[in-house]
Amino acid sequence: MTIRERVGISEYRIASSPQELVTYGLGSCLGVTIYDPESKRGGLAHTLLPKPRPGMDTSRKSKFVETAIRLMVEELVERGAALDCLEAKVFGGANMFESLQGEGGKSIGERNIDCARETLADLGIVITAEDVAGNFGRTLVFALATGKVTVKSVREGRKELEF
Amino acid sequence: MTYNKLTEVHLDALREVSNVGMGHAATALSQMVGETIYLHVPQVTLTDIMNVPDLLGGPEQVVVGVTLQVRGDARGNILLVFPRESAEQLVCHLLGRCPHDDLFDEMGISTVKEVGNILASSYLGAMSSLLDLSLIPSIPALANDMAGAVIDFLLIELSEEGDQALMIETEFHGNSPDEKLIRGHFFLLPDPASLEVIIDAVGGLNDNT
Numbered sequence: 001m002t003i004r005e006r007v008g009i010s011e012y013r014i015a016s017s018p019q020e021l022v023t024y025g026l027g028s029c030l031g032v033t034i035y036d037p038e039s040k041r042g043g044l045a046h047t048l049l050p051k052p053r054p055g056m057d058t059s060r061k062s063k064f065v066e067t068a069i070r071l072m073v074e075e076l077v078e079r080g081a082a083l084d085c086l087e088a089k090v091f092g093g094a095n096m097f098e099s100l101q102g103e104g105g106k107s108i109g110e111r112n113i114d115c116a117r118e119t120l121a122d123l124g125i126v127i128t129a130e131d132v133a134g135n136f137g138r139t140l141v142f143a144l145a146t147g148k149v150t151v152k153s154v155r156e157g158r159k160e161l162e163f
Numbered sequence: 164m165t166y167n168k169l170t171e172v173h174l175d176a177l178r179e180v181s182n183v184g185m186g187h188a189a190t191a192l193s194q195m196v197g198e199t200i201y202l203h204v205p206q207v208t209l210t211d212i213m214n215v216p217d218l219l220g221g222p223e224q225v226v227v228g229v230t231l232q233v234r235g236d237a238r239g240n241i242l243l244v245f246p247r248e249s250a251e252q253l254v255c256h257l258l259g260r261c262p263h264d265d266l267f268d269e270m271g272i273s274t275v276k277e278v279g280n281i282l283a284s285s286y287l288g289a290m291s292s293l294l295d296l297s298l299i300p301s302i303p304a305l306a307n308d309m310a311g312a313v314i315d316f317l318l319i320e321l322s323e324e325g326d327q328a329l330m331i332e333t334e335f336h337g338n339s340p341d342e343k344l345i346r347g348h349f350f351l352l353p354d355p356a357s358l359e360v361i362i363d364a365v366g367g368l369n370d371n372t
Binding site for chain 2 (some may be wrong): 005008009010011012023024026027028029042049056057059060063094096098108135136137138139153154
């Protein structure tokens with residue numbers, strides 16, 4: 001039986017085949033997976049904010065997109081993954097309430113997406129799939145055996161998608 | 164003031180103030196739907212943001228959430244969460260007709276938002292006069308989705324300050340005999356920076372009595 005481990009808000013977890021990592025109900029939060037196809041090991045993060053700003057409480061680094069990605073990559077490389085083999089996928093960053101658009105600018109969801117793209121580009125990691133933005137929630141199931149991520153939503157007309 | 168400095172006395176005071184506010188809100192809702200609305204004892208919970216979706220019945224439960232920001236002397240957010248069937252029931256009840264397929268057409272959305280508006284206004288109105296603070300609700304916004312997704316923007320806001328959430332929560336329900344209960348949860352999530360204002364105002368209240 002496949003062991004399914006839950007990743008909570010502001011957490012990240014590393015696992016390997018045949019395990020599955022799951023995170024529920026991403027709205028504006030961003031889910032990022034990093035996968036090493038060689039060792040079939042990877043990580044999933046459920047992040048809230050782009051990156052720490054001066055004066056912000058940074059005791060929990062995994063709540064930021066930037067630091068969570070770097071921590072996952074570090075840990076995977078430490079366990080023997082080659083940096084240039086890693087593949088990333090990015091999910092979530094929705095804007096659930098139309099009227100809560102960030103004042104005169106980007107919504108928090110969009111800022112999270114931008115930050116993930118920048119951080120991954122900086123590390124030289126390719127984004128192989130994205131299912132981001134929109135105005136609906138997403139649940140992710142990350143199968144370490146294949147590297148595939150199943151995205152579930154309760155929005156009508158949207159089926160379960162695999163990335 | 165950070166959440167960590169809150170004492171049991173403070174939490175009690177918040178519970179009491181919220182009770183008064185919620186009493187007014189329930190009366191307003193009763194009048195609107197024409198049936199008695201019952202309240203549970205309010206709960207004040209200080210918890211890690213990670214636990215909040217589970218406290219709402221689980222991150223994947225489909226809910227209708229109405230949210231309003233609190234502005235004025237103290238800041239924070241109000242969140243009203245209805246299980247999907249309850250929101251449907253509420254809309255049918257208030258509109259006198261049930262939308263066939265798509266419950267959340269323009270009218271349905273408007274109706275649930277208005278309920279949120281009335282509840283929040285009566286809650287904050289009662290709290291304002293009790294504490295002698297000016298507390299103003301913003302325009303309501305609505306989302307109909309998984310609970311985790313509906314509330315995560317609130318957690319994002321809170322996580323800028325720390326990793327904890329203070330939730331003042333009241334569960335309410337109607338009493339219609341035909342199983343189709345209207346039920347929901349009302350949450351007030353004060354900003355950490357505004358807690359001191361509220362606690363001070365409560366303190367002033369105690370001095371006078």
